[in-house]
Amino acid sequence: MRARAEIDLGALRANVRALRARAPRAQLMAVVKADAYGHGMLPCARAALEAGADWLGTATPQEALALRAAGIRTRLLCWLWTPGGPWREAIEADIDVSVGGMWALDEVLDAARASGRTARIQLKADTGLGRGGCQPADWPELVGAAVAAEAEGLADVTGIWSHFACADEPGHPSIAAQRDRFDEAIAYAEKAGLSPEVRHIANSPAVLTLPEAQYDLIRPGVALYGISPVPQLGTAADFGLRPVMTLSARLGLVKHVPAGHGVSYGHHYVTPAETTLGLVPLGYADGVPRHASNKGPVLIGGRLRRVAGRIAMDQFVVDLEGDELLPGAEAVLFGPGDRGEPTAEDWARAADTIAYEIVTRIGSRVDRVYVNEGLGEMRDWVSSNPSDGQQSGRSRPDRQQPNRR
Template identity: 80%
Template sequence: MNETDAPGGAALRARAEIDLAAVRANVRTLRQRAPGTALMAVVKADGYGHGAAPCARAAVEAGATWLGTATPQEALALRAPGSGVPAGVRIMCWLWTPGGPWREAIEADLDVSLGGRWALDEVTRAARLAGRPARVQLKADTGLGRGGCQPGDDWTELVAAALRAEAEGLLRVTGLWSHFACADEPGHPSIAAQLTRFREMVAYAEAQGVRPEVRHIANSPATLTLPESHFDLVRPGIAMYGISPSPEIGTSADFGLRPAMTLSASLALVKHVPGGHGVSYGHHYVTPGATTLGLVPLGYADGVPRHASSAGPVLVEGKWRTVAGRVAMDQFVVDLGGDEPEPGAEAVLFGPGERGEPTAEDWAQAAGTIAYEIVTRIGARVPRVYVNEGSGR
């Protein structure tokens, strides 16, 4: 176990326990879904709130050969001494803005994504300064409408410019890639349209002389449900943390995944109150009768969504309770219905569900959002506690 200790060895107010054995098992399951392809473990946003470096190490232990991040800073942190990420693991980052740390990325042997000529111009200048070629992956916008190069003249120009830079020894085109818009909705017409467009754009680039190491478009839902999209590499993100990317078509258990994060806190106070007692800001909850209230020392500053006020579920002493009134910055209240747990008793907001506790998906439903947001928003004020750190292949 590795945890951030409270001052003086005091008990933790709250904790997010991360089961690295679950991460490894999920990566193995995802590899089985895409046999014969490489797997990029996406650890952006601090590993979706789970901790980038520990989860990256666990994923590599389970067979991931690539890591993916959004920002170059995230990728550089994984290359830094002390991250524990093996030097031979390929790392890709894709969310660049003008003036980014291109030279540092080249010197750190990162794969960088290019979706337009401005980025190609900046990376080639950085390669000249670094005195070594950049590893670049060309991103195609096949229909998502976010990052990436448009098909047609824009793609033609980007491919031609990349090949000229490659001929000058300034870069190596290591990948061609794209991203789905609706892979979590099987049968959506955009899926087939994007696959067709991706194949066309890849075919054009290869006909011009691009020889990529990997071609990839499959995110978590596509890895699980769309084998024709697997190409050379799959890029699961949320699924490697055990959360279903598409609860409408399957739960985590249906996909053979186990949620890795359990968020809990110690009750800070238990007290008796009479009926008609207002609770929390605005008195949106008023006790219907004499009862007991429990104070949970977590709030929206810790990532508990305020939108889950009067709705978020919590397990206390084997019973589901519901947030009573508004979630505040640092705390919220649950109505214990007359039960009298001791202060310090565990309140579990979510976990795998194996002990009857709510899941991140339950909180997503309560807050009107997706489980991705629930786990990713858990703040740095909540210590991460890692269990099952041994490789356990």
């Protein structure tokens, strides 16, 4: 392979179990939006369920419907809706849908009438994030309409939920304020006659740092994939998690160049001495951030090296400092760190971003190779289009099996 993103589903299952242990009295929703943060939605969803996840969570209805089309029947919440969305299809597929305003409630109730089925809805309260969800001033109207919809048999309010703005900054004053507003929203809804199955607000950083915010359900996202959402407090290993993705490529070229040789666009790197250069066939079209030019770390030939010059669309260069490596040598951009390779957090620092973005942006030109796919066995799965949740995780029996570890 030119490049591969190895996805360790055994690590993902272990992460699910570790996160469940932090909230033993709460249900766990495995968030698999954005193609499971770039890891492949279907294989990761199945692995999370094998490890004991109670719910799955997606952003778009297309993601949720793809899970249903793949035969996954577990409880499933979808929250990123726009007017005219496939409400009826979601209702008929037994998907819980988020409602954060009257327009959404009106549309989902119209779809319930058309389908002749009761819609499962979860009311989202804006407790301070200022993004999705219903503002406190509008909460009484939304709750009242939901109560009426339940009485009419059009809806079943299965949950009340919200989302933290600053859970990744422990001690931030907004955290306590949001919890207070969330408690008020729940109390108002219950007094009005609603009896939600689940109340939830805890995302990955809250799961790790705010046990008082667990309520009935936790919603880990990036933590499932072994990335610390609070790197200032600890690494993934510090929280008992293991990174799931390892991104690597094979050198496409190794060549000798003299001192003073410009490297890549703009010549932002010039060789300080006679040296060898290695060409890594990955670029920003594959999700390698251009902002990490001259900084991104790579493990090649047992040594940690840096990107030399600008990262281009399809490739970048590393100064091998005279080492005589052969084309085909492995270049590991990030992984768990066991072999001294960089982590996604190292690339996040180099690109001045967060590790969430590093893994999520890895594109469809990079084959996903799944290891530890089965319980007690290891199989090699490759997605022909890992950005498409309906295709991700198709078996490729013609591929060589990975070595057992």
